[in-house]
Amino acid sequence: AAHALQPKKKVFFVRAETFTEHVVQAIRLGTMQNFRQTYRDIDVLIVDDVHIFAKKNATQEEFFHTFNTLHTSGKQIILSANAAPSLLTDIEPRLISRFEWGLSASLEPSPQKKEILERKAQLWKLNLHPATFDFLLKEIPPQAIKALQALALRADHVHIDPVLARKYLKDFLSREEELLLKPEHIIQQIATHFGIKPEDLLSKSQTREFALPRQIAMYACREKLKMPYQAIGELFDRDHSTVMSSV
Incomplete structure (x- = not known):
């Protein structure tokens, strides 16, 4: 470590x-x-x-x-x-x-995901500002379609910009924020920042290039997700004492 x-x-x-x-x-x-x-x-x-x-x-x-x-x-x-x-x-x-x-570095949603949202919005007759699709994909990418459904239930033929979308989805966003963050999200974000692969963080390599990003990832899993040391150890293939000394 x-x-x-x-x-x-x-x-x-x-x-x-x-x-x-x-x-x-x-x-x-x-x-x-x-x-x-x-x-x-x-x-x-x-x-x-x-x-x-x-x-x-x-x-x-x-x-x-x-x-x-x-x-x-x-x-x-x-x-x-x-x-x-x-x-x-x-x-x-x-x-x-x-x-x-x-x-x-910006983590942009794929064009395919945006196209799917646009088709769904047309199907449900939602009048969305183009920036609203980017808002949904950036704020809650795994649950963007569910958020779109929530908007369809609440917005009655109203032109929805990102500000209005956030207002309508306030409860949804606060709930999803806690549910959606997972260890793999943290690993991906940290790997992207350091210009390495997610699997490098999970490898046995103890080179300086991977050691610090791995430590940061373990620390984030502990602080943001409240993961127990044993679970972090299993995820990163490290023993309990190594995890404790790293976070």
């Missing part, structure tokens, strides 16, 4: 919403020094859904300085969002510019 090759490597995975909660709590309790030590004394910071920072001025200010500290120290920062940096709204320009420093 990564710790065997890099025993002092510290990886921290957090959702943007949780980061915001930590900022608010640190300000309220007067523990900003502890907060900063937690987020800056690491080697890899992974933040999911940074678009949630929108309009959160204190959070953006703190993340700006955290980003600068880590970047100046040569640490690695991995971010995800629901749009490209240039398309994010209500985020300070200085943060957007930093988001654009690194490599950006």
Whole structure:
């Protein structure tokens, strides 16, 4: 595992919403020094859904300085969002510019999936804005057709843009978000980011190229999916103690 090759490597995975909660709590309790030590004394910071920072001025200010500290120290920062940096709204320009420093990768839905949705929409006489199909495929790709069915039940001949679709599907999206995320999704996303194959993360190879991505994947499975150590070990073909030392 990564710790065997890099025993002092510290990886921290957090959702943007949780980061915001930590900022608010640190300000309220007067523990900003502890907060900063937690987020800056690491080697890899992974933040999911940074678009949630929108309009959160204190959070953006703190993340700006955290980003600068880590970047100046040569640490690695991995971010995800629901749009490209240039398309994010209500985020300070200085943060957007930093988001654009690194490599950006977009996971686009296949044309075939979009065509299927378009045919279904015609069949169910739904009046959807073209961007709404992209919204469905990006937000809930495995359940896009179910979401389309939900729209058909709720929208009565209304022109549905992504904003209206999100409003109609609010309950559906929050429920599916918890149900849809699976270990293979995490493995695929991390493999894509590092430019390797998913099977490389599951292999026995302990080369540096695969060790860190594998550690991040195991950590994400533990933090995001609350998977038990034994299940993570079975997935990555590692023993219980190796998993515990990696996450």
